Amino acid sequence: MRQAVIRTGLETLYFTGAYIALRGLLGGVGAILTLHHVRPARADAFQPNRLLEVAPEFLENVIVELRRSGTELVSLDEMHRRLTTADFGRRFVCLTFDDGYRDNLTFAYPILKKHAVPFAVYVPTSFPDRLGDLWWVTLEAAIAAAERIDLAIAGKSCSFRCATVAEKRETYRALYWILRSLDSEEDLRAIVRDLAARHGVDPSAFCERLCMSWDELAQLAADPLVTIGAHTVNHLMLRKQPEEVVRREMLAGADAIEAALGVRPDHFAFPVGDPTSAGPREFAIARDVGFKTAVTTRPGVLFPEHRNYLTALPRISLNGEFQRLRYVQVLTSGAATALWNHFRRVDAA
Numbered sequence: 001m002r003q004a005v006i007r008t009g010l011e012t013l014y015f016t017g018a019y020i021a022l023r024g025l026l027g028g029v030g031a032i033l034t035l036h037h038v039r040p041a042r043a044d045a046f047q048p049n050r051l052l053e054v055a056p057e058f059l060e061n062v063i064v065e066l067r068r069s070g071t072e073l074v075s076l077d078e079m080h081r082r083l084t085t086a087d088f089g090r091r092f093v094c095l096t097f098d099d100g101y102r103d104n105l106t107f108a109y110p111i112l113k114k115h116a117v118p119f120a121v122y123v124p125t126s127f128p129d130r131l132g133d134l135w136w137v138t139l140e141a142a143i144a145a146a147e148r149i150d151l152a153i154a155g156k157s158c159s160f161r162c163a164t165v166a167e168k169r170e171t172y173r174a175l176y177w178i179l180r181s182l183d184s185e186e187d188l189r190a191i192v193r194d195l196a197a198r199h200g201v202d203p204s205a206f207c208e209r210l211c212m213s214w215d216e217l218a219q220l221a222a223d224p225l226v227t228i229g230a231h232t233v234n235h236l237m238l239r240k241q242p243e244e245v246v247r248r249e250m251l252a253g254a255d256a257i258e259a260a261l262g263v264r265p266d267h268f269a270f271p272v273g274d275p276t277s278a279g280p281r282e283f284a285i286a287r288d289v290g291f292k293t294a295v296t297t298r299p300g301v302l303f304p305e306h307r308n309y310l311t312a313l314p315r316i317s318l319n320g321e322f323q324r325l326r327y328v329q330v331l332t333s334g335a336a337t338a339l340w341n342h343f344r345r346v347d348a349a
């Protein structure tokens with residue numbers, strides 16, 4: 001339902017041409033795009049994490065369309081230079097990929113290389129260390145395997161039916177948001193681990209299967225087109241952690257990347273990155289520990305004012321549920337996110 005509303009809004013902005021009229025006013029100077037998986041679409045009916053993936057052809061079409069429209073595709077360092085020196089001659093877009101999935105190397109990299117597009121990959125170092133907890137993937141697998149789920153959350157017992165695909169979708173949506181709203185991410189992860197154990201799912205397998213190893217990351221890092229960014233060690237929602245953990249996660253993640261790849265990352269992405277995961281305290285710490293930029297998942301395009309908020313930058317997600325070029329045109333025009341943000345340019349509170 002919510003997706004249908006978003007889709008209608010994007011279609012309206014496109015077909016009325018409103019996004020073109022609004023672009024000069026709202027479009028800012030550039031945008032940072034967020035991607036996760038890039039891989040061919042799968043046929044499975046139950047894919048609640050599908051919003052986190054786009055098809056390789058879609059990525060290529062986006063690149064071609066952005067270049068056709070006169071947008072420059074630039075690295076995070078170049079974005080930082082433009083923001084800090086107010087060099088806004090041409091609109092720019094940065095492509096960023098979160099979490100270091102292996103399909104970035106297999107499917108995205110050949111396309112990015114072919115078109116000579118700079119891009120960044122933000123790596124939580126527990127993933128190539130093979131200790132990562134991809135709890136959202138584990139939750140999907142447990143619900144896929146289960147007919148019914150019974151569990152206790154914060155002392156209350158709940159049960160969910162998940163015999164049919166429709167029930168599985170509804171259960172995933174409900175459970176995901178209940179878990180995300182918990183104050184303790186340790187509780188969230190314990191609940192998902194327990195569910196996995198009861199439904200025969202091995203959570204430790206996902207890291208190895210889905211994420212790049214350090215050797216694979218080194219292949220990417222050797223290409224001057226590629227920026228490896230930091231994304232903590234354990235991919236925790238930092239706003240829910242004590243300050244010393246926030247600092248440790250930021251610094252230890254950067255240290256591990258420097259030790260493995262020989263280059264200290266200058267750029268950082270907040271895990272999950274919404275306002276419940278990253279706020280003013282985290283923006284200040286990211287600056288304090290020395291990152292040149294840090295990105296959130298708060299939706300928005302970049303304005304000159306963002307030079308004062310370099311560790312609280314918004315991004316636009318290329319959502320797998322909306323793989324239409326016209327949505328990308330509308331989103332990068334700034335029109336949709338301006339509505340979302342009530343025409344406020346900077347959201348760093």
Ligand SMILES: [Zn+2]
Nearest residue numbers: 098099271272
């Ligand atoms: Zn992430």
